[in-house]
Amino acid sequence: MQHSPPSGDVTLVFTDIEGSARASSQNETAFLEALSRHNALLEPLVEAAGGYLVKNLGDGYFFVFSDVYTATACLLDFQQRLQQEDFSATDGLRVRVGIHCAVLTPQAGDYFGSEVNLAQRISDAGHGDMILLSPLAAQRLQDNPLENTTIVSLGLHRLKNLSEPCLLFRLMHPALKDRQFPFLRTLTSLQHNFPAQLTAFIGRTSEMNHTKRLLMVENCRLITLTGMGGVGKSRIATQTALDSLEAFPGGMWRVEFADVRSPQEVPEAIAGALQEALAPDPGIEAEARLISFFREKQALLLLENFERVMEATPFVSDLIQSCPRLTILTTSQQLLQIGGEREVIIEPMKIPPEGESYETLLRFDSARLFVERASMARTGFTLTRENAPSIAKLCRELEGLPLSLELTASLVRALTPQQLVPQMSRRFRLIAATRPDLEPRLRSLRGAIDWSYELLTEGERTLYAELGVFVGGFSMEEVEAVCDAPDAFFLLIALRDKSLLKAEEVQASTRYLMLTTLREYALEKLEGTDRLQQLRERHAAYFLKRAEILATGLEGDTRQSMKTFALEVENMTSALKFLEDKGDTESASRFGAALGRYYLRRGPYAVAERLLEMAERYERSLFAKDAEAHRSRLAHILLRRGAVHLRRGECERAEICLRECLPLFEKEGDIRSAIASR
Structure with missing residues (x-):
């Protein structure tokens, strides 16, 4: 297989196994064995032909070749070999192929842009055993035909995510199965009102596969994609619907509720989206006309931004119950709470960690x-x-x-x-x-974010704003203590249900997380108010006490204390900064002593040194006034500073700290600590 990606005039090839999700759900073991054989057959053929493997798509591939003749010959050979294999355990294995030519420059081993999108959509349009060609690929093969092949025009078709129709061609060969194929899987063959997508769809494989599985394998009737505004619910739902064309021969319609303010307007909004598909009848209400229209149809309704019209859920429930073959896909910042509803939570995209290389x-x-x-x-x-x-x-x-x-x-x-x-x-x-x-x-x-905030009740808005003082997550108990919120349990559930918080189980307890963007927005709501100052005071006091309690747990078996410290360190660091900015030297120094013990064990040691140095400076001032009361505390801080210097390889500085703390421990009668300091 070609080791470097070709550049310039190249041929793009996408392959996809037809019905892979259904085959996997029916007999996963048999399908995985068939998939392995499929891969073992295809990859060596592409390698021998000099093709470049861009990526394995799970149930298909993206390859790039230097010329269309070699690419097509390779895939034709693959289709013929595949048909000779026995895949009876999975009721056959049929692969669709799309081929397109374009001028492209690779980026870090991958290819991007509208030409790549077109090639993938050509593949998506076909059925198993088909090889479909773009106009340019077809023209070049007609000028230099493969032996025993003919090329047949399939006419103009609207493809998913493309604004202009595309002329599609099919490669014919005597060895390829010429079974009776359904219409191509294109928008041209289906009643729908989905707009052309003007930009390429990127990533989201996991979310798409989950939603498709619910739609096409588990046959769920109501699926709701939830998530905060701007997270991509609408695009994922639209793409999932477009990728599931063949499952809904009765048609697919998208209804947008962003400008619908009354739940009573929902039936009319849906009827309006159907346009000429739903014959007007002034004598019959929209609800009855819709139920009559969808009663026998295997169709899909995509309801966008349903959070604006939540009071219309009874009508949606009636539609589902009255129309047994209708599937409803919704995007909303909260669930509809209808029986049988399945939720797909849409999270932000995965982000590269620090230090991620250019190549990856x-x-x-x-x-x-x-x-x-x-x-x-x-x-x-x-x-x-x-x-x-x-x-x-x-x-x-x-x-x-x-x-x-x-x-x-x-x-x-x-x-x-x-x-x-x-x-x-x-x-x-x-x-x-x-x-x-x-x-x-x-x-x-x-x-x-304004859109999401407007959905909240007054109590939810108040708590949401106050949650901005937390950094890195929080528990219900912490919210109750810092925000003095007796209804925290119900309000946190509501904020999670409206996609402003994420809830996850940590150490057998529910912990809530808020994106930094949402946190900054929340803090803006309290900026300049006395309440913000009060909350910061309470937050700092709470986490100072928590840090000191956890620090005492670092004496014996430290694992649990270290886990909890790691969980709360962002809150503690934020609280410490507030105390330092405020000039509360005593509290900041106590914080430094407690947090310094955590960083002494975990690193970075430079952070431990800064915190313990701050704690020592303050403790010395107290020691000078009352040596008896502060001798032990100063000695322990010096011992820990000495340990930090040793771990940093600063032996002379470590010796100074340890020599100073030894007589303090001896005077206290703390023999164990005195021995540790020798």
């Missing part, structure tokens, strides 16, 4: 999305070794939130990624768009 950066969906959208904003923009660290930093700063990534990438038309990084401190002002095709709420990061 594009393995992360967030980086791929940024690079793809930036290349649309500025002609010639590519990922380079110079801008890769800044792109990775932007992905982390923006927490993998697709809306933020897209809007920030659009700024590359004026600023480089390196210039954008320092601007992230004012992200709410900076991240905005002037694109008229975007809904108003999605033209800025603030607008997306």
Whole structure:
């Protein structure tokens, strides 16, 4: 197989196993064995033909070849060999293939842009045993035909995510099965109202596969994609629906509720989306007409932004019960709470960790999305070794939130990624768009969060704002203590259900997390108020006490105390900074002594040294006034500073600390500590 990605005039090949999700669910062991045989058959053929493996897609591949003749001959050979194999354990194994020619330059071993999207959509349009060609690929093969092949035009078709129709061609060969195929899996063959997608769909494989499995394998009737505004629910739902065309021969319709304010308007909004498919009848209400229309149809309704019309859930329930073959896919910041509803939680995209290399950066969906959208904003923009660290930093700063990534990438038309990084401190002002095709709420990061905030009750808004004082997560008990919120249990559940918090189980307890972006927005609501100062005071007092209790647990079996310290260290660091900024030397020094013990065991040792040095300085001032009361505490701080210096290889400085603490321990009669300091 070619080891370096070809550049320039190349041929793109996508393959996909038809019905893989269903086959896997029916007999996973047999399917995995068949998949392994499929891979073992295809990869050597591509390698022998000099093709380049871009990626294994799980149940398919993306290859790039230097010329269309070699690529097509290779895939034709594969299809013929595949048909000779026995796959009866999985009721056959049928592969669709799409081939397209384009001029492309690889980026870190991968390919991006509209041409790649077109090639994948050509593959998606076919059925198993088919090889489909783009017009350019077909023309070149007609000029230089493979032996015994003919090329048949299948006409113009609207493909998923493409604004213009595409002429599709099928490669015919006597050895290929010429069974009676259904219509192509394109938008042209289906009643629908889905708009053409103007940008490529990036990543989200796990979320897509989960949703498709619920739709097509488990046959769920109501699936709700939940998540905060700007996380990509709508795009994932749309793409999932478009990828599931063949499952809904009765049609697919998308209904947007962003501008619908009354639940009574919901039936009319759905009827309006169906347009000419639903014959008007002034004498019959929209509810009855919709039930009559969908009663026998195997169809899909995509209901967008349902959080705005939650009181219309009884009508949705009636539709599902009255129309046994209708499936409803919704996007919402909260569940509809209807029996049988399945939730798919949409999280931000995965972000690259610090130090991620240029070569592997594009393995992360967030980086791929940024690079793809930036290349649309500025002609010639590519990922380079110079801008890769800044792109990775932007992905982390923006927490993998697709809306933020897209809007920030659009700024590359004026600023480089390196210039954008320092601007992230004012992200709410900076991240905005002037694109008229975007809904108003999605033209800025603030607008997306405003949309979520407006859904909250007064009590939920109050607690949400107050949660901004926490950093790195919090428990219900901590919220009750710091925010003095007796209803914390119910309010936290409500905020989680409305996608403003994430809940996960940690150490047999529920811990809540909030994105930094949402936290900054929450703090803005309290900025300049006395309440914010009160909350910071309570937060600092609570976590100081917690740190000192945990520090005492570092004497014997330290594992549990270290785990809890690690969980709360961001809260503690934030509280310590508040105390230092406030000038509360006593509390800050106590914090330093407790946190210093944690960093002494965990590192970085430079942090432990700074904290313990601060604690020592304050303890010396107290020791000078009352040696008896503060001798033991000062001695222990000096002992720990000595240990830090030893671990940093600073033997002379360690000796100074240990020599000073030894007589203090001896005077206290603390023989054990005295021995430790020798």
